[in-house]
Amino acid sequence: xxxxxxxxxxxxxxxxxxxxxxxxxxxxxxxxxxxxxxxxxxxxxxxxxxxxxxxxxxxxxxxxxxxxxxxxxxxxxxxxxxxxxxxxxxxxxxxxxxxxxxxxxxxxxxxxxxxxxxxxxxxxxxxxxxxxxxxxxxxxxxxxxxxxxxxxxxxxxxxxxxxxxxxxxxxxxxxxxxxxxxxxxxxxxxxxxxxxxxxxxxxxxxxxxxxxxxxxxxxxxxxxxxxxxxxxxxxxxxxxxxxxxxxxxxxxxxxxxxxxxxxxxxxxxxxxxxxxxxxxxxxxxxxxxxxxxxxxxxxxxxxxxx
Numbered sequence: 001x002x003x004x005x006x007x008x009x010x011x012x013x014x015x016x017x018x019x020x021x022x023x024x025x026x027x028x029x030x031x032x033x034x035x036x037x038x039x040x041x042x043x044x045x046x047x048x049x050x051x052x053x054x055x056x057x058x059x060x061x062x063x064x065x066x067x068x069x070x071x072x073x074x075x076x077x078x079x080x081x082x083x084x085x086x087x088x089x090x091x092x093x094x095x096x097x098x099x100x101x102x103x104x105x106x107x108x109x110x111x112x113x114x115x116x117x118x119x120x121x122x123x124x125x126x127x128x129x130x131x132x133x134x135x136x137x138x139x140x141x142x143x144x145x146x147x148x149x150x151x152x153x154x155x156x157x158x159x160x161x162x163x164x165x166x167x168x169x170x171x172x173x174x175x176x177x178x179x180x181x182x183x184x185x186x187x188x189x190x191x192x193x194x195x196x197x198x199x200x201x202x203x204x205x206x207x208x209x210x211x212x213x214x215x216x217x218x219x220x221x222x223x224x225x226x227x228x229x230x231x232x233x234x235x236x237x238x239x240x241x242x243x244x245x246x247x248x249x250x251x252x253x254x255x256x257x258x259x260x261x262x263x264x265x266x267x268x269x270x271x272x273x274x275x276x277x278x279x280x281x282x283x284x285x286x287x288x289x290x291x292x293x294x295x296x297x298x299x300x301x302x303x304x305x306x
Contacts, residue, residue: 040261041292041293041298041300042063042262043258043260043296044302044303045256045257045258045269045302046058046258046259046304047255047257047303047304051094051097054255054256054306055096055231057306058257058259061304062229062259068177071110073109074110074114075105075112075176075177076171076178077101077181078116078178078199079117080092080117080181080182080198082121082201082244083120083126083243084121084130085245088248089236089251090185091185091238093183095130095131095135095136096135097231099135099139102140106140106141113140114143115132115144116143118146118200118202118203118204119147123147146201151170152168152204153170154166155224159220159223160223160224162212162213162216162220163209166204166208169203177228178226178227178228180227180230181198182195182233183232183234183236184232184233184273185242185243189210189214190214190283192267192281194232194271195270196218196219196263196264196284197283199218199222200221203221216283218287219283229261230261231257232257232258234254234256234257234258234270235256237273238251256273258270260299262299263293264288265293265296269299271284
């Protein structure tokens with residue numbers, strides 16, 4: 001294994017252990033840079049370009065990025081790298097979008113950018129076959145492992161109804177900026193997987209959520225993990241056989257990308273892209289029904305066509 005793609009546990013533990021001991025809620029929940037507009041859902045929708053071109057256009061046209069304090073920050077970019085399949089099958093986040101996201105934060109002075117996911121398939125094979133390891137490293141990111149329980153720390157979920165406690169990856173606990181980067185697709189258990197469900201990739205035991213109440217647990221998890229930015233890859237969209245897919249026939253080329261500060265808004269928009277009613281996505285309705293972003297008419301939307 002090429003050790004240059006990995007970070008050691010010692011790298012994180014020196015930074016985050018004091019935070020973990022001091023509080024049961026992740027440090028990145030203290031998001032001062034977003035306090036001024038946290039209640040203002042904003043979404044930029046880009047279409048008709050390559051994955052790389054749409055990502056660049058999204059960053060240029062998403063008004064909040066210019067206000068973010070990025071210099072010398074530690075950034076976690078969290079794509080979906082769940083499956084040992086090639087990019088053409090749309091099961092994982094497009095590597096071109098991951099690459100452009102990493103480049104954006106590095107070019108603006110981020111101290112380091114990590115990329116990771118707790119893969120469902122073999123993690124080494126998934127990192128490689130998805131194309132994300134190569135794309136992220138070439139852009140300057142550090143690929144982080146997530147396959148051992150020792151990488152995770154126990155965190156309480158004070159308002160959780162079903163999920164009262166879980167183990168969260170220590171990078172997610174210690175990062176300054178959390179960039180959530182899912183791929184949009186159908187899911188046999190939840191109808192859709194997108195931004196809210198992508199957060200399951202930073203916890204250790206995702207199967208516990210299935211055994212408790214998957215929809216409620218996803219909602220519970222979103223009460224403590226709150227990315228500053230959500231970017232949805234809707235370039236190749238898996239309309240059937242999700243979340244892993246079976247062939248290219250499962251895919252519709254939608255050529256779209258969404259970026260938002262509001263996870264409810266972006267999942268609501270994504271549901272409509274799959275021709276689904278957000279009210280029928282149970283975890284989205286549980287978590288977001290009473291939030292402004294659930295109704296896209298209350299979300300400021302900027303549309304960009306390339």
